[in-house]
Amino acid sequence: MIESIRKNLNHKKIIIISFIIIIAICCLCFSIVFFNKEKSFTIEILNCDISDFKEIPVEKYPSKPPAKINIPIPPDPVSKEKQMSEKIQPLLLSFPNLLKKNDYDNALKTLNKIIEIDPTHKNYSKHNEMLQKQKSKHEEIKKIFKYGIKLFKKKKNKLALDTFQKIHLMKKNMKKKYQFDEFEKAEAYIIKTKDKMVRLKYIKATKYYHQKKYKKAITEFNKIRSIHPGYKKTQEMYESIILNFENEAKKMYETACVYEGLDIEIAYQKWNKIIKKYSFVPSLNYYQKTKAKLIDYK
Numbered sequence: 001m002i003e004s005i006r007k008n009l010n011h012k013k014i015i016i017i018s019f020i021i022i023i024a025i026c027c028l029c030f031s032i033v034f035f036n037k038e039k040s041f042t043i044e045i046l047n048c049d050i051s052d053f054k055e056i057p058v059e060k061y062p063s064k065p066p067a068k069i070n071i072p073i074p075p076d077p078v079s080k081e082k083q084m085s086e087k088i089q090p091l092l093l094s095f096p097n098l099l100k101k102n103d104y105d106n107a108l109k110t111l112n113k114i115i116e117i118d119p120t121h122k123n124y125s126k127h128n129e130m131l132q133k134q135k136s137k138h139e140e141i142k143k144i145f146k147y148g149i150k151l152f153k154k155k156k157n158k159l160a161l162d163t164f165q166k167i168h169l170m171k172k173n174m175k176k177k178y179q180f181d182e183f184e185k186a187e188a189y190i191i192k193t194k195d196k197m198v199r200l201k202y203i204k205a206t207k208y209y210h211q212k213k214y215k216k217a218i219t220e221f222n223k224i225r226s227i228h229p230g231y232k233k234t235q236e237m238y239e240s241i242i243l244n245f246e247n248e249a250k251k252m253y254e255t256a257c258v259y260e261g262l263d264i265e266i267a268y269q270k271w272n273k274i275i276k277k278y279s280f281v282p283s284l285n286y287y288q289k290t291k292a293k294l295i296d297y298k
Contacts, residue, residue, distance in 0.1 A: 084118050095127060100179060104135045138180055141167060145182040152193060157200075161193045198228045206237065214241050218281060242281065249278055249286035256290075268297070 091110050098107040108131065115124055148163035167186035171178075205220035221238045224231055256270035274290045281287065 087117050088114055088121065092123070099131065099134060102134075102138060102180065104131065104138075107131050134178060137174075137178065138182075141170065141180050141182045144170075145186055148186070148189065152189065157193055157197045161190065161197065164190045164193060194228050198224050198231050201227070202231075202233055205234065209237055209241065214244060215280060217241055218245075222280075242284070245278060245281055246284055246286065249274055249284050249290075252277075253286045253290055256293075260293075264297070268294075 091114050095107060095110050098104075098110060111124060111128055111131065114121055114127075144163060144167055148160050148167070151157075151160035151163060164186045167182060168190065171180075171183045171186075201220050201224050205217050205224065208214070208217035208220060218238070218241050221234050221241070224234045225238075252270060252274050256267045256274070259267040259270060271290045271294055274287065275294070278284050278287045
């Protein structure tokens with residue numbers, strides 16, 4: 001009897017222990033599954049963009065919350081002015097360089113860009129006036145230079161020279177120093193035209209010289225000297241002619257002086273002849289002496 005009771009107790013213990021072990025295993029499995037799910041959820045949260053959470057609706061109230069109203073924020077006027085200034089500044093810096101290069105088309109485009117960015121820009125009118133003034137002046141210079149070239153090609157050298165010298169004078173009298181290409185070209189054509197004129201007159205003067213037409217020769221040489229004072233080719237011939245004139249005048253003067261003590265009227269006639277003959281070369285020594293004699297006798 002007692003033995004039977006013991007057996008029953010042992011059997012119950014085994015059942016209870018087995019039941020406890022089964023419950024423990026179930027609890028362990030549940031914990032592992034729950035932990036893995038929580039870990040996966042945590043990783044997903046960490047990998048999410050923060051903006052995603054703003055879109056997740058939160059049901060705080062049983063009814064739907066009111067829709068959000070987006071009120072536009074007006075732009076900061078100071079910030080807008082600063083942005084315009086940053087865009088305009090490089091354009092303003094490039095404008096003088098374009099004018100210096102006489103690039104009027106790109107200069108005008110630059111001004112148009114400025115006015116597009118800021119329609120009320122304070123310096124627009126000033127810069128536009130500067131551009132139009134320089135462009136107008138340049139067009140005038142171009143027109144005169146073109147006319148000078150036309151005269152030069154037609155061999156109207158004196159008129160061509162006057163035209164190119166007019167451009168030179170305009171450059172000299174300008175308050176603002178513009179860098180027009182025509183200024184340098186005009187200077188080159190002044191030299192070119194002078195050389196051309198001098199060569200022609202030199203040929204003419206030497207022809208008269210060899211023909212012993214000294215008066216005509218000296219007239220041409222004087223023209224050469226007025227056009228090109230440093231023209232070396234004329235100097236030797238000019239000095240030779242002057243020396244001939246000086247010798248002739250000396251003989252005539254000395255003859256007149258002989259008659260000075262014999263017949264003053266004849267002396268007067270000979271002195272006047274010297275004045276008349278050599279009036280085109282008043283630098284002659286005996287021309288000056290003759291003038292002085294006539295003054296003394298008046």
